[in-house]
Amino acid sequence: MVDLWEGLTQAFWLIVSLDAELAEIALRSLRITFTALALACLIALPLAALLAVRRFRLRRTVIAIMNALMGLPPVVVGLVVYVLLSRSGPFGALGLLFTPTAMIIAQMIVIVPLVASIAQQSLRELWHEYHDLLISMNVSQGQKMRTLLWDARRALLTAALAGFGRGIGEVGAIMIVGGNIDNVTRVLTTAIALETGKGEFALALALGFVLIALAISVNLAIHWISQTEREGRW
C-alpha cells in the first residue's frame, strides 16, 4: 500500500517536474508505438477490406488464422525477430538488432492480427449492408474496398486504438529485440521491468502510472479529435 502511494506521488512529481529522462522515454515509447501502428494499419486495413469483399477458397481459413494470431505470444514474436535480425540471421547484415527499428518491426507483427481481425468484423457488417447497392452500381473491387474503409473509419479507429493499447503496453518482444539500452531503446515498459528487477517498486509504479495516463490520454485525444460521439456522425 505504501509502495502504491509512493508510486503515485513519485509519478505526480515526475510529471510536474517535467523529468527529462521520463520525457525522453515516454516520447520514444510513443514514437515506436505510433510508427508500428501506422505500418500495421497499412497492412491490416486493406487486408481486412479484401477479406470482407472478396470470396475465395481459403478465405475462412485465413480469417480463422488471423483471429488465432490475435493471441500471438509477444515473447515468441520477439524471439523470431531476434533470430531473423541477429548477425547469423538472414537480415543480420542490416544491423537492426537492438535498435528502435527492430522494436517497431516486432510491435508491428504483434499488432497486425489484432487490428485486422477487429477491422474485418466491422467491415464485414458494413459490406452486408452495402452489398446490393455496390454490386448494382457495378463498383470495382478497389472502389468497394475504399468505400468500406472510408465509411467504417470510426469503427476502424477503435481497431487502431486496440492496436495502440497492445503496442504501448508490450514488453516481451521489444525487450528481446531492443535490449533495453539506455538512451537508445529504453521505453516505458522495459524501464518498468528494469526498475522492478532492481527492487525500485515505487519508481516502477510511477512509470506504470505514467504509462496508463499516456494510454488514456492518447485514446481520449483521438476520440475527441474524431468526435466519435457527436450526434449524427459515425
Added chain:
Amino acid sequence: MSALFPLSVRGATTRRRGKVLVGPVDLDLDTEGITVVVGPNGAGKTSLMRLLHGTARLHAGTINWACDVKTARNAQAFVFQRPVMLRRSVWENLAYPLVIRGVPRREAKARALDWAKRVGLAGMFDRPAPVLSGGEQQKLAIARALISEPELIFLDEPCASLEGRATREIEEILMAARDAGTRLLLSTHDMGQVRRLADRVLFLLAGRVHEDASASEFFAGPNTREAKAFVKGDIVE
C-alpha cells in the same frame, strides 16, 4: 437512339437452392415510359428485376440487351425497396455514382446540389443520410439513381411502407424522370399506383409472365382469370 433497347429475354430462369424463383420468362421490351411489374407476394417480381439487372444468376435462357453486358450495366440503376444509405452526408450519397465514374469532386457536388433541389432535399444537403426519414431516404435513393443519367431504372416497390404524401412526392419524381426520357421498370403491389403510373403492365404469377399488355388494355380487360381477379382485388396465389 437507345443503346440498351430492345431487350430480348428467352427462357430466362433463376433458382435458389434448387427452387425456381423466376422462369422460364420470354419477354421483349422496347416500350418507353414506365413498365410496371405486378403480382402477388412471392410471384418473383424482385427476382425478375434482379435477373434483368444482372445481380441475380441466370441459370438458363438468355437476356440480350442491344449492347454488351458492361455497357448495359452502366446504363442502368437499381432502387431497392429498403433504401441503402451510405454512411455519408446527403450530398456525398448523391455524388457517389459520379465520383466512382471519375467525375471531379467539385463537379459531382454541383450536380448533387442540383438533384437535391429537384427532389426537395436541398435543405438537408450536409446532413447524414442515414438519419433521414424513410420517404426522404427513398427520394435520395431515386435521385442517386437518376444522377448518372441511366437509360433504365429498376425500382423494387419504392413506395412500400411509405405514407401517402411521401408516395405522391416519389411518384412525381418518377413521372418527371419518365418525361425526361428515362425508362422505368417498377414493381408494386399497389393497384392505384399501377393505374397512376403504368404505361405497360407485366403481370407475374409463380415466376412467369402471365400477362403482358399496355396499361389501358390490362385494365380494360385482362385476358386471364388470375389477372382479372388481381385487378379486382381478390386474393391470387
